Amino acid sequence: xxxxxxxxxxxxxxxxxxxxxxxxxxxxxxxxxxxxxxxxxxxxxxxxxxxxxxxxxxxxxxxxxxxxxxxxxxxxxxxxxxxxxxxxxxxxxxxxxxxxxxxxxxxxxxxxxxxxxxxxxxxxxxxxxxxxxxxxxxxxxxxxxxxxxxxxxxxxxxxxxxxxxxxxxxxxxxxxxxxxxxxxxxxxxxxxxxxx
Amino acid sequence: xxxxxxxxxxxxxxxxxxxxxxxxxxxxxxxxxxxxxxxxxxxxxxxxxxxxxxxxxxxxxxxxxxxxxxxxxxxxxxxxxxxxxxxxxxx
Ligand SMILES: [Zn+2]
Numbered sequence: 001x002x003x004x005x006x007x008x009x010x011x012x013x014x015x016x017x018x019x020x021x022x023x024x025x026x027x028x029x030x031x032x033x034x035x036x037x038x039x040x041x042x043x044x045x046x047x048x049x050x051x052x053x054x055x056x057x058x059x060x061x062x063x064x065x066x067x068x069x070x071x072x073x074x075x076x077x078x079x080x081x082x083x084x085x086x087x088x089x090x091x092x093x094x095x096x097x098x099x100x101x102x103x104x105x106x107x108x109x110x111x112x113x114x115x116x117x118x119x120x121x122x123x124x125x126x127x128x129x130x131x132x133x134x135x136x137x138x139x140x141x142x143x144x145x146x147x148x149x150x151x152x153x154x155x156x157x158x159x160x161x162x163x164x165x166x167x168x169x170x171x172x173x174x175x176x177x178x179x180x181x182x183x184x185x186x187x188x189x190x191x192x193x194x195x196x
Numbered sequence: 197x198x199x200x201x202x203x204x205x206x207x208x209x210x211x212x213x214x215x216x217x218x219x220x221x222x223x224x225x226x227x228x229x230x231x232x233x234x235x236x237x238x239x240x241x242x243x244x245x246x247x248x249x250x251x252x253x254x255x256x257x258x259x260x261x262x263x264x265x266x267x268x269x270x271x272x273x274x275x276x277x278x279x280x281x282x283x284x285x286x287x
Contacts, residue, residue, distance in 0.1 A: 043278065065256075066202045081203055081255035081276065134208045149204065151211055151254035 004032055007116050007177040011185075014196055018189035025191025028184065030067035031117040031169060036092030038109040041082035041103065049082065049106040056100030057093065059086065065137065070145045070163040076162050077147025082106075085159055087117060091118055107172030118184065120165035124191035129168060131187045133158065139165065165171065197269045203256040207283050209255030217248040233242055244268055249277065 006012060008030060016024055041049035046052070046063070054060045059069055060077050061084060068077025068084075074093075076086040085095060094110040099106050120128060126137040133150050136142060147161040152172075158180075159171040172180050185193065197209040219240055222233040240246075243266060250262050263272040 067206075081258050083256075134210075149257075150207070152273045157254065 006030055006032070007174045008181055009178060011181050012163070012195070014036050016192065016194045018183065018192045020192030020194070023192065024122065024194045026120050026122035026188055027196060028188065028196045029119045029121075029196060030111075031086040031087075031119050032114070033117050034091040035086070035088040035184075036111045036115045036117065036171065037086045037088075037094045037097055038111055039084045039086060039097060040107045043082070045105050049084075049101060052086070052100045052105060053086070053097065053125055055087075056096050057086070059060070066146050066148060068145045068147045068161060070161060070169075075145075075161060075163060075169070077145065077159075078148060079149040079159055080135060085161075087169070093181075108151045114174055115171045116174045118170045118172070118177075118181065119163065119167060120184070121164060122191075122193075123166060124188075125166055125168055127185075128191065129160070130181060130186050132161070132174065132183065135160070137168075152183070156180065179196075197271070199250060199252075199260070199262060199271055200274050201252050201255060201258070201260065202274060203258055204252060207252070209253060212250045212260075213253040215249035215259065216272055217253050218249045245272055250274075 039049055039053060050061050057074060058087065059074050061069060061076050066078050069075065074088045075115055076084055079085050094108060098108045101109065129137050133153060136152055142162055142194050144165060147159060149159055152158045156176045161169045163169045197210060198206040199212050200206045201224055217239060220235055221233050245263050246266050247261060250260050252258050252260060259277040260274050261277050262274045265272060
């Protein structure tokens with residue numbers, strides 16, 4: 001396996017930053033999934049695509065828009081009508097999905113090298129993300145496992161999944177990852193943050 | 197201005213791209229020139245509820261038919277242009 005390279009470069013500065021005198025409000029990590037894959041159904045194959053995902057990689061995605069499942073090894077959520085983003089800790093997810101989803105059923109797109117994934121976790125995660133995205137991050141409006149497709153400051157596509165009661169995973173275009181990482185770190189300064 | 201996307205729920209208008217007047221019907225390719233002129237240039241210029249197309253380009257990317265009051269920017273309805281997808285509960 002090739003050595004994965006972070007798009008963050010020098011911007012990756014492990015340790016505590018910002019106003020952390022009384023503890024850090026959030027922890028930031030780069031999750032580095034081995035696989036990031038988009039699966040798209042045709043207008044009449046949404047049920048078949050979700051069944052194929054369930055049978056091939058044992059991820060049981062609900063039909064409800066924006067819902068999903070968050071797991072340690074594999075996560076997935078709806079990002080649009082008949083479209084799902086799946087991320088797994090190991091490589092090879094695309095191969096398994098492609099074997100299970102014929103072109104008549106849907107399209108499988110490997111995005112593993114095209115996206116970067118960050119995790120923000122801690123008691124201030126909702127507060128920090130509310131500065132960056134025009135979304136309601138309260139757990140009642142954005143439950144565990146659910147995902148959202150939105151934009152960072154009305155510009156760059158961001159896909160966000162709640163992966164813990166106090167944590168979210170964010171998927172960005174890899175070429176914008178460092179720029180967003182800077183913005184994310186600045187937004188965390190008032191609550192104090194640890195990069196690890 | 198918020199548009200209640202049937203997939204994503206209410207979102208800021210900045211996430212959407214205007215795709216034009218939805219009242220017009222595209223003429224046949226061999227339709228007379230006058231019909232094409234009407235299609236390309238003439239607008240009803242509604243003062244009130246207006247049917248228009250929007251794409252949720254900064255979200256689920258679905259194309260929507262939206263009825264917007266041009267006097268108030270109040271959005272009266274938003275639905276998928278192509279029927280079929282499951283809509284979010286309550287939207
Ligand atoms: Zn949408």
